[in-house]
Structure formats: C-alpha cells, structure tokens
Amino acid sequence: MRLWLTQFKTLSKEDKKLIASIKTIVGSKPFNLKPYKIATQHTSVAKSVKDGVKESNERLEYLGDAVLGLVVANYIFKKYPYKDEGFLTEIRSRIVSRDSLNLLARKIGVNHIVQFDTRRKTPNSHKSIYGNTLEALIGAVYVDQGFNRSQKFIVNKLLIPHFDIEEIISTTKNYKSKLIEWSQKNGKTTSFELLETKEKTHFKEFVIQVLIDDEPIAKGHGLSKKKAEQDAAREACISLEIE
Amino acid sequence: MRLWLTQFKTLSKEDKKLIASIKTIVGSKPFNLKPYKIATQHTSVAKSVKDGVKESNERLEYLGDAVLGLVVANYIFKKYPYKDEGFLTEIRSRIVSRDSLNLLARKIGVNHIVQFDTRRKTPNSHKSIYGNTLEALIGAVYVDQGFNRSQKFIVNKLLIPHFDIEEIISTTKNYKSKLIEWSQKNGKTTSFELLETKEKTHFKEFVIQVLIDDEPIAKGHGLSKKKAEQDAAREACISLEIE
Missing domain, CATH: 3.30.160.20 (Double Stranded RNA Binding Domain)
Incomplete structure (x- = not known):
C-alpha cells in the first residue's frame, strides 16, 4: 500500500484518470497500474518489447478468458446443483460469447478506456475489441489482485448486475x-x-x-x-x- | 478440522482407502469426502438424485476443466513473459488435451479410484474415463479446498513432475x-x-x-x-x- 502511495505522486493526469475508471468498473483500486495500462492497449497501438512480441493486451486477454471461464463455471455450478453439465456448459457459453462480452464491455464503459488505432482496423475487427479488452481487464485484475478479487469483480460487477440467468435459460x-x-x-x-x-x-x-x-x-x-x-x-x- | 475428525470415526473401510489414495494423488487430505466420492463415480454407476440428474462426476469434470484451464494458462503466462498468446494457447492445449490427461491420470493412479460399469461402455469411450475423472478430481479439490490448494495440486503434483514444457515446445x-x-x-x-x-x-x-x-x-x-x-x-x- 505504501508502494502504491509513492507511485501515486508520480502519476500523470492520464494515469489518474485510468485509475478512477478502473475503480468504477472493477470496484477496487489497482495496486500496480502496469497490467491495467497493458490491458487497455490494443495490438494496433502497442509497442514492441522483445523479439517482436508487443506489449498488447492479447496475453492478458488469454489469461482473463480463463479466469472468466472458471468464475462463470463455478457460479452456475453452485447456482444449479441439480442441472447436468450439458446445461451448465450451454449457459456458460451464452454468458461468455463474443456478442455478450462486447455488449457488456460497452455497458460498463470499457470502450472509454481502450486505445486502438482506428485507421488500421476494419469495422468487423472493431466489433470484438471491447469484449477482448474486457477479458484483458479481467486478466489484469487477476495479475494485480489475485483470484478472489477477480472473482468478486466478475460476480458482483458483471454477472449479478448484467445477466438475468433465468432469462438466458428461457431463451436458450x-x-x-x-x-x-x-x-x-x-x-x-x-x-x-x-x-x-x-x-x-x-x-x-x-x-x-x-x-x-x-x-x-x-x-x-x-x-x-x-x-x-x-x-x-x-x-x-x-x-x-x-x- | 474438528468436523473432519468426527467424520473420520464413522468412515467405512472403503472411505478410508479413498482418503489415503486422495492424499497420495492430491498431496493433501480432504476436508469433506463427499465431492471426491462423486468425482470417482462415472455416470455408468452413478445413482439418480433429482429430476433424472445423476450424481455422476460429469458436473465436477465441467468445473475441474475450468480450474485446470486457468491454472495451466497462468502457469505458462508467467513462465513465458515474452511469448505471444498464440504460443500460450498452443502449449496449453497440448497439456490439457484428452490424450495427455488420459495418460497423466493413469500415471498418478486415477485408474485405481474410478468406479465404472465395464459392461456398459465401448472400448472407445473407456479411453477418456481416466482423463475425465482426473478433471472431476480437480473439481472436487476446488469445491473442497478452494482455488489456491487446487492450484498447488495442479502445479506441484501434475505440471512440474509430469510435463517437460521445453519438450512440448520442441515437438509442437x-x-x-x-x-x-x-x-x-x-x-x-x-x-x-x-x-x-x-x-x-x-x-x-x-x-x-x-x-x-x-x-x-x-x-x-x-x-x-x-x-x-x-x-x-x-x-x-x-x-x-x-x-
């Protein structure tokens, strides 16, 4: 926490703005801002760090996808103790689908924090930028704050306020x-x-x-x-x- | 822990044997034996509990698959900080593939604790029983002991002793x-x-x-x-x- 305060003094205006956005979206302040900064950088604006690998949000997206997968799996597992795994798999895939995550990302304001090069992308590839950034943000929370806080973020800030699971079941x-x-x-x-x-x-x-x-x-x-x-x-x- | 000791006195010989096997395979004793008992029951021997849903290991397999997915994703993410997400995805899918999990399950003795009806299954469906049971066992550890202990089990008892990741990379x-x-x-x-x-x-x-x-x-x-x-x-x- 001390480290955090020291870090805070040297922060730029943009960084302070990002911290405020993260606090609103995630529900807790970052300990270390770096993973969140990476999470908000689409590959089109990311700089190369080593051997041609860019510091883009794709690695965090890969990690966040797995965190989200487990948290949603566990949430439905506990919510429906008498449903079989076919049902659980189906509901989970509806929640974590591209369309669902893109929509959710816009609802919670991820579109305001992601940076990408508008010239380099086709309209079609734009569509998934927000959902992918949301996954990267989940990855950043996991790296920065561990599993339990990532779980809290996903359950309290994403699942409970934005998904009506009974509705998903009925439309499924x-x-x-x-x-x-x-x-x-x-x-x-x-x-x-x-x-x-x-x-x-x-x-x-x-x-x-x-x-x-x-x-x-x-x-x-x-x-x-x-x-x-x-x-x-x-x-x-x-x-x-x-x- | 007290609950555990009370529970222990009333255990059958089979239960005590299962506890010993779990201790060897997982590296820690169960707090609650029930999820492990479910994990070792293939659907061919599971009894119906409600609305035709069987207390088979398939629900725990669904959960364990997600736990394994995250732990392996995170392990490779940290091990290779400069590799892109295509590489990470590829290595992970090699580790958690059906063939890999089936082989691993036999190596660590999961084949000795799973119960299934040998008459009802074709040789082909038998093949994946061990790998699936291993995933269900991971699910049971997660339900019983939480994320951190599941992670320890997967990293210390599965990944480190049984996977040579450099070898996987070279054959990939x-x-x-x-x-x-x-x-x-x-x-x-x-x-x-x-x-x-x-x-x-x-x-x-x-x-x-x-x-x-x-x-x-x-x-x-x-x-x-x-x-x-x-x-x-x-x-x-x-x-x-x-x-």
Whole structure:
C-alpha cells in the first residue's frame, strides 16, 4: 500500500484518470497500474518489447478468458446443483460469447478506456475489441489482485448486475421448444437426427438435422449435441418463419 | 478440522482407502469426502438424485476443466513473459488435451479410484474415463479446498513432475520446421496459404494449405492459424514421407 502511495505522486493526469475508471468498473483500486495500462492497449497501438512480441493486451486477454471461464463455471455450478453439465456448459457459453462480452464491455464503459488505432482496423475487427479488452481487464485484475478479487469483480460487477440467468435459460431453450410447440399445433412431428460427428484435434463438432414429418428442414452445428440441436431448431424456425 | 475428525470415526473401510489414495494423488487430505466420492463415480454407476440428474462426476469434470484451464494458462503466462498468446494457447492445449490427461491420470493412479460399469461402455469411450475423472478430481479439490490448494495440486503434483514444457515446445514446432528444413535441403520452397476461415457460433476454424514449389501438398485445420499450419505441415510430412 505504501508502494502504491509513492507511485501515486508520480502519476500523470492520464494515469489518474485510468485509475478512477478502473475503480468504477472493477470496484477496487489497482495496486500496480502496469497490467491495467497493458490491458487497455490494443495490438494496433502497442509497442514492441522483445523479439517482436508487443506489449498488447492479447496475453492478458488469454489469461482473463480463463479466469472468466472458471468464475462463470463455478457460479452456475453452485447456482444449479441439480442441472447436468450439458446445461451448465450451454449457459456458460451464452454468458461468455463474443456478442455478450462486447455488449457488456460497452455497458460498463470499457470502450472509454481502450486505445486502438482506428485507421488500421476494419469495422468487423472493431466489433470484438471491447469484449477482448474486457477479458484483458479481467486478466489484469487477476495479475494485480489475485483470484478472489477477480472473482468478486466478475460476480458482483458483471454477472449479478448484467445477466438475468433465468432469462438466458428461457431463451436458450426457446428454439427447440418453439419448434416442437409449433409442430404439435399443426399436427406434425419433429425429430432430430445426428448426421455427423467431426473429430477435430482438440474437440468434436456435431452436425444435427431437424426433420418435420420426416422431411429434412434444416441443419445445425455445435460443440455439443444439444448446441447442434438448438442451432438446427433455430435455422428451422427461421426457414418456417416461426416467431 | 474438528468436523473432519468426527467424520473420520464413522468412515467405512472403503472411505478410508479413498482418503489415503486422495492424499497420495492430491498431496493433501480432504476436508469433506463427499465431492471426491462423486468425482470417482462415472455416470455408468452413478445413482439418480433429482429430476433424472445423476450424481455422476460429469458436473465436477465441467468445473475441474475450468480450474485446470486457468491454472495451466497462468502457469505458462508467467513462465513465458515474452511469448505471444498464440504460443500460450498452443502449449496449453497440448497439456490439457484428452490424450495427455488420459495418460497423466493413469500415471498418478486415477485408474485405481474410478468406479465404472465395464459392461456398459465401448472400448472407445473407456479411453477418456481416466482423463475425465482426473478433471472431476480437480473439481472436487476446488469445491473442497478452494482455488489456491487446487492450484498447488495442479502445479506441484501434475505440471512440474509430469510435463517437460521445453519438450512440448520442441515437438509442437516440429512439423513446420521439419518440412521447411527438408525443402531447403532439396532446393524447394514451402509456403502456407489461408484457404478458408469458418465462422462458427462460438469459435473460428482456419483451413490452411501447404504448397511445395507452388504445388498444393496438404491441408490442415485448426482453431488458430498456427495450429492449422502445424496440422497442414504434419499432413505434408506424412504424404512426403519426411521422418
């Protein structure tokens, strides 16, 4: 803490502003500002430090992704003691998806602290900058303050205020149940058929087909059979214009 | 601790045996035996607890996978401060791969504590039982003893004694450098070409083609460009019979 006070006196105006932002976003003051400064630097503005490796936020993003993964896994594990791992995996992947993190990052103001070169990036790669920076910020909190405080940040500042898990569950189940409901109303039968299991080096991918009255309607892909079914049901709802 | 001693008196012979095994494998005694008992029960022998959900080790496996992911990510992050996130991701995925965990689980004796129904499983699904049980055991340590002790278990009992990371790095780089070395010896040029980027729901997959003297030789797939290159180089080494 003493170190921190000494450090504070020599801080620039920008650094003090960053500290204030971190305090608001994370809920606690940094001990060491360095990892947070790195976290807010996109690779397009980062300087090279050694052997061509840039001091960009990508290393912290890799670490933060793993911290977020564990904290969210544990949170859902404890919240739903009687749900199976397929359910837990599905809910987690919805929470930590690119779209979800990009949206969350903007909500909590990460877009105001990230630095990137607007000329060098295409609009598409811009989209994920905020979500990636949020992961890097989680990585910085982990490096600076350890696991327990990272967990507090994620649970108290991200999960509880910004995610309605019951809502996620209901929309997650939606497509398959929507499709089955529609089929029953219209006197049709819905079935799902595993077409293919692709064995990749580090994972499996499933391809599932949905049939209405034995006629193939749509295909879906996913890292689990459940996800592939949902994906197929979603495609079927779109093509059959079921709202 | 008092609770633990009280609990100990009422333990069966099997429970005492399990405690001794856990002490050897994990390096510390359990506070509460229950999660460890669940961790050693494969779904084929697990009993139903509620709404058809079995008290099998799959939920703990889901949690342990995330704990292992973070601990390994952090270990490599700190060990290689100047390596980029592509390198870190690659090394981590080699350490936590199915094959690697299955082998490790047998080495440390997880195969002696897992219970499963030998009649119900095909030989192929047997293969991953040990690795999955190891992940479930990590999950149990996390539930019982928290993050710091799980980290100690993983680093001191798994990573340090069983993984030679320099060896992993050299074999990871092998195929691409082997192929380039062979090309140079034979006066040929090797190049890699990105054929396709498949945008999946929760990840991207890259397809890369390797060309020798501008002639396509092999294709590779992977979750990063580096992995896809390695995969393509591996295929090329096989088809060109480069040892």
